[in-house]
Amino acid sequence: MKISFTRSLVAAALGCVFAFATTLAHAADALPSWNDIKAKQLIMAFVQRVTTKGGKDFVPPAERIAVFDNDGTLWAEQPMYFQLAFALDRVKALAPQHPEWKDKEPFASLLKGDLKAALAGGERALLEIVMATHAGMTTEEFEKIVRDWLATAKHPKMGRAYNEMIYQPMVELLRYLRANGFKTYIVSGGGVEFMRPWVEKAYGILPEQVVGSTIKTKFEMRGGKPVIVRLPEVDFISDKEGKPVAINKFIGRRPILAFGNSDGDLQMLQWTAAGSGARFMGIVHHTDAEREWAYDRNSSVGRLDKALDEAQAKGWTVVDMKNDWKIIFPSKSK
Amino acid sequence: MKISFTRSLVAAALGCVFAFATTLAHAADALPSWNDIKAKQLIMAFVQRVTTKGGKDFVPPAERIAVFDNDGTLWAEQPMYFQLAFALDRVKALAPQHPEWKDKEPFASLLKGDLKAALAGGERALLEIVMATHAGMTTEEFEKIVRDWLATAKHPKMGRAYNEMIYQPMVELLRYLRANGFKTYIVSGGGVEFMRPWVEKAYGILPEQVVGSTIKTKFEMRGGKPVIVRLPEVDFISDKEGKPVAINKFIGRRPILAFGNSDGDLQMLQWTAAGSGARFMGIVHHTDAEREWAYDRNSSVGRLDKALDEAQAKGWTVVDMKNDWKIIFPSKSK
Numbered sequence: 001m002k003i004s005f006t007r008s009l010v011a012a013a014l015g016c017v018f019a020f021a022t023t024l025a026h027a028a029d030a031l032p033s034w035n036d037i038k039a040k041q042l043i044m045a046f047v048q049r050v051t052t053k054g055g056k057d058f059v060p061p062a063e064r065i066a067v068f069d070n071d072g073t074l075w076a077e078q079p080m081y082f083q084l085a086f087a088l089d090r091v092k093a094l095a096p097q098h099p100e101w102k103d104k105e106p107f108a109s110l111l112k113g114d115l116k117a118a119l120a121g122g123e124r125a126l127l128e129i130v131m132a133t134h135a136g137m138t139t140e141e142f143e144k145i146v147r148d149w150l151a152t153a154k155h156p157k158m159g160r161a162y163n164e165m166i167y168q169p170m171v172e173l174l175r176y177l178r179a180n181g182f183k184t185y186i187v188s189g190g191g192v193e194f195m196r197p198w199v200e201k202a203y204g205i206l207p208e209q210v211v212g213s214t215i216k217t218k219f220e221m222r223g224g225k226p227v228i229v230r231l232p233e234v235d236f237i238s239d240k241e242g243k244p245v246a247i248n249k250f251i252g253r254r255p256i257l258a259f260g261n262s263d264g265d266l267q268m269l270q271w272t273a274a275g276s277g278a279r280f281m282g283i284v285h286h287t288d289a290e291r292e293w294a295y296d297r298n299s300s301v302g303r304l305d306k307a308l309d310e311a312q313a314k315g316w317t318v319v320d321m322k323n324d325w326k327i328i329f330p331s332k333s334k
Numbered sequence: 335m336k337i338s339f340t341r342s343l344v345a346a347a348l349g350c351v352f353a354f355a356t357t358l359a360h361a362a363d364a365l366p367s368w369n370d371i372k373a374k375q376l377i378m379a380f381v382q383r384v385t386t387k388g389g390k391d392f393v394p395p396a397e398r399i400a401v402f403d404n405d406g407t408l409w410a411e412q413p414m415y416f417q418l419a420f421a422l423d424r425v426k427a428l429a430p431q432h433p434e435w436k437d438k439e440p441f442a443s444l445l446k447g448d449l450k451a452a453l454a455g456g457e458r459a460l461l462e463i464v465m466a467t468h469a470g471m472t473t474e475e476f477e478k479i480v481r482d483w484l485a486t487a488k489h490p491k492m493g494r495a496y497n498e499m500i501y502q503p504m505v506e507l508l509r510y511l512r513a514n515g516f517k518t519y520i521v522s523g524g525g526v527e528f529m530r531p532w533v534e535k536a537y538g539i540l541p542e543q544v545v546g547s548t549i550k551t552k553f554e555m556r557g558g559k560p561v562i563v564r565l566p567e568v569d570f571i572s573d574k575e576g577k578p579v580a581i582n583k584f585i586g587r588r589p590i591l592a593f594g595n596s597d598g599d600l601q602m603l604q605w606t607a608a609g610s611g612a613r614f615m616g617i618v619h620h621t622d623a624e625r626e627w628a629y630d631r632n633s634s635v636g637r638l639d640k641a642l643d644e645a646q647a648k649g650w651t652v653v654d655m656k657n658d659w660k661i662i663f664p665s666k667s668k
Contacts, residue, residue, distance in 0.1 A: 062540065139582055183542075196586050206396065207586035208517075214583055219575040219601055226604045228582050235583075241553040248473055248562050249548055249569075250584060252530050252541035267553055270560045 030176040033169040033326045039282075039319045043173065046280045050256065051180050057278040061181035065255040067247060067268060068174070070188035070195060070212075072261040072302040073284050074203060075166040076155075078293045080301060082162045083190050084126075086149055088115070090133035098132075107132070131232035135215055138227040139193060146197045160329070163198045169325045170259075170284070174203050182257070187247055188212040189239035189264055193230075211250045213238045239264045244271035259284065266307040269316065281316035283307060288322040364510040366660075367503040373616075373658045376651050377507065380614045384590065385514050391612040395515035399589040401581060401602060402508070404522035404529060404546075406595040406636040407618050408537060409500040410489075412627045414635060416496045417524050418460075420483055422449070424467035432466075441466070465566035469549055472561040473527060480531045494663070497532045503659045504593075504618070508537050516591070521581055522546040523573035523598055527564075545584045547572045573598045578605035593618065600641040603650065615650035617641060622656040 034040040049057040050064065071077040091101075091110050101107035106125040109117035119125055134142070150163050158165060174184045184205055186195060192212040199205045214235040217228050238246040244267050247255065258265070258272035261284040269281045285304065286295050296304040311318050321328065368374040383391040384398065405411040425435075425444050435441035440459040443451035453459055468476070484497050492499060508518045520529060520539055526546040533539045548569040551562050572580040578601050581589065592599070592606035595618040603615045619638065620629050630638040645652050655662065 065542075192583070192586070208399075208584065210586065217579050217582060219578045219605070221604075226578065226601070226608050228578060228605075244553045244560065244562060245551050248551060249526070250542070252526070252544065267560065270555075271553070271562075274560050 030179070031169065031172050033172055035324055035326055037324065039317055039324045042317050043280070043282070046257070046278065047177070047180050050278050059256055059277065063253060063256065064177075064180070064182040065185065065251060065253050066174075066177050066182045066257040067185045067187045067211075067251075067255040067259070067272070068170070069260040069262070069265045069268070070186050070190055070199075072286065073167075073259055073265070074170050074174075074186070075162075076292060077302050078295070079156070081190070082155075082165070083194050084129075085153070085162070086146070086194065087129050087133045089149060089153060090145070091129060094133065127234070131215070134191065134194075135230045135232035138229055139217065140227070142193055142230055143197050146194055150198055158329075160332075163202050165329060166202050167284075167325070168327050168330045171203055171330070173259075174205065177257070178204065183209065185209045185211055185247075185251060185255075187238065187243050187268060189237065189242075191215070211238060211246045213242075241267050243268035247271065256280065258282070260307065261286065262302040262304050263307045264302075266310060269307065269310070273314065273316075281311070281314070283311050283316060283318045285318050285320055287320050288325075288328065290322075291328045292321060294322075364513070365503065365506050367506055369658055369660055371658065373651055373653045377614070377616070380591070380612065381511070381514050384612050393590055393611065397587060397590065398511075398514070398516040399519065399585060399587050400508075400511050400516045400591040401519045401521045401545075401585075401589045401593070401606070402504070403594040403596070403599045403602070404520050404524055404533075406620065407501075407593055407599070408504050408508075408520070409496075410626065411636050412629070413490070415524070416489075416499070417528050418463075419487070419496070420480070420528065421463050421467045423483060423487060424479070425463060428467065461568070465549075468525065468528075469564045469566035472563055473551065474561070476527055476564055477531050480528055484532055492663075494666075497536050498666075499663060500536050501618070501659070502661050502664045505537060505664070507593075508539065511591070512538065517543065519543045519545055519581075519585060519589075521572065521577050521592075521602060523571065523576075525549070545572060545580045547576075575601050577602035581605065590614065592616070594641065595620065596636040596638050597641045598636075600644060603641065603644070607648065607650075615645070615648070617645050617650060617652045619652050619654055621654050622659075622662065624656075625662045626655060628656075 031040055031043070049055060050059040052058055068074055071081050075082070088110060091107060095101055095111055098107070101111060106118035106121050106129055110129070137145070150161060153162060154160065155162055155165055177184055186199060186205055186209065188195065188211070190212050192210050192214050195210050195212060196207045199210060200207065216231040216233040216235045218231055219226060219228055236242065236246065243265065247268065254275040255272045256275065256278065257280040258269050259282040260269055273279055273281050283304070286293055286302070288294060295302065296308060308318070310316070365374055365377070383389060384393040386392055402408055405415050409416065422444060425441060429435055429445055432441070435445060440452035440455050440463055444463070471479070484495060487496060488494065489496055489499055511518055518539055520533060520543065522529065522545070524546050526544050526548050529544050529546060530541045533544060534541065550565040550567040550569045552565055553560060553562055570576065570580065577599065581602065588609040589606045590609065590612065591614040592603050593616040594603055607613055607615050617638070620627055620636070622628060629636065630642060642652070
């Protein structure tokens with residue numbers, strides 16, 4: 001007993017030294033991929049304010065809720081939302097089982113490689129594509145489909161796996177916030193079950209901290225074994241006004257920090273801003289045509305127009321990817 | 335630097351001694367309100383198995399998800415669900431603003447004190463009562479209404495505040511599980527926003543770990559200030575087949591421990607049981623007519639029939655309130 005107790009003390013002491021060294025390293029360079037200019041300084045000053053015990057802006061850890069949009073905020077979204085790329089690949093993979101698609105829009109155009117014609121049907125066409133590819137299987141089967149796709153599909157421009165097209169500076173920001181007692185949530189227009197299989201490894205975000213759009217599901221017994229089946233019906237779209245609604249439903253606390261990149265994030269940013277006490281509202285502005293893409297007010301994907309005006313009017317932090325970020329994507333993988 | 339470092343070591347060592355002593359104390363009497371018979375022993379053996387590093391049943395902390403029904407499992411539910419008592423009190427409070435209720439069922443009967451006649455309209459009548467009392471205000475206004483009600487309303491039989499009608503042995507179980515790295519969730523048929531204002535203080539369960547039934551809500555701007563408004567429309571009923579569906583949607587991991595008390599919890603228990611690895615399924619059986627209530631197969635509130643059969647067939651743990659619990663409710667409050 002005595003020896004093991006002494007050992008515990010030594011272990012604790014060593015643990016402390018290690019923790020201390022790690023803390024120092026963190027403090028010195030918690031956001032190494034960010035240039036040390038305005039956005040980084042504002043982020044770090046905010047975290048300092050809300051975590052300083054006894055300070056007037058101190059926020060208890062349980063209330064340090066940080067929410068992040070995903071498409072265009074944590075990973076790329078060009079030339080099309082990656083979940084749409086997934087859906088199109090699934091249409092091709094499933095076509096042999098659906099001979100009727102040859103004569104049925106939007107599938108017929110898609111299978112001929114004419115995306116524009118396929119999407120000419122607007123929201124209805126998109127919905128048909130999503131339902132045909134995201135429903136009809138159990139949740140476990142869908143998870144495997146997503147994992148298999150990520151393991152094989154490559155981004156058309158970058159040639160990398162989609163789950164490597166994440167923004168290294170944002171990964172560091174998420175880690176830095178968690179190291180400071182924040183809970184980090186995704187609040188995305190994308191599908192919850194499309195994100196859960198890979199976001200823990202990519203961002204360190206837990207499955208229960210993924211908020212997003214959902215389709216209806218149904219519990220049933222199959223051969224004595226319970227399964228949850230994905231139904232071809234929209235349950236909830238977590239976009240625009242839907243984002244604060246989803247935050248209220250899933251989290252039940254108002255965030256103190258929110259990051260988005262498009263008009264779809266405006267209401268989430270407004271909802272965050274309207275709370276009392278210190279707040280941080282950030283926007284990732286795609287300004288780097290060379291290393292990534294440059295787009296904002298006139299883009300059909302990730303349009304940033306009203307939210308950019310409001311950010312400027314209200315003094316929210318606009319991150320200029322070209323100037324604020326030393327690198328965009330993680331270095332080529334291990 | 336050197337001195338402060340030595341100080342840190344001493345502090346760390348003392349911290350360890352303290353943590354060690356606390357752990358010992360916990361282990362000795364983590365569930366003091368439980369008699370040391372079968373149910374308590376099974377619970378503690380399970381926690382031991384899944385937390386023993388290197389053991390074959392070890393579960394990493396991130397996967398230690400525990401789900402609990404609320405009504406009849408964590409707090410009482412007789413003579414009627416407490417949320418229904420809340421709704422009835424609200425009808426009385428709102429009646430002056432609704433002169434038309436004098437001639438409109440189910441309100442007319444309710445206001446005459448005839449609950450039976452009011453509920454004769456079945457689910458539709460109930461829904462009308464719920465919508466009239468739970469919708470039409472902002473989420474912040476509703477939270478205040480719930481808090482005010484809890485501060486003044488008394489249980490008709492026990493004369494205590496409703497949020498004191500919680501089961502002390504279950505409060506200890508929740509605390510014990512969290513001390514062992516579990517995340518504790520409520521998965522209730524009750525309303526999420528009816529529970530969030532008080533469950534953190536009562537059970538130590540965080541707002542973001544409350545899963546339940548919801549009504550639709552809407553984000554809107556009121557005088558430049560964003561609010562979320564509660565609409566008179568059901569969004570989701572988290573009961574029976576709805577419970578595993580809600581678990582999948584909100585948590586995204588299969589629980590390894592589930593506790594319920596009625597047939598409404600059967601599918602949640604089945605879903606938990608069907609995972610691989612060590613599992614714990616528990617049922618609170620209301621067997622104590624003297625200290626609480628005794629009811630099961632023939633009760634209209636919290637009917638326990640099919641789930642009791644399945645518990646017996648599958649060897650789930652049935653907690654006998656009369657024999658397993660030394661006390662039911664916390665001692666009269668501070």
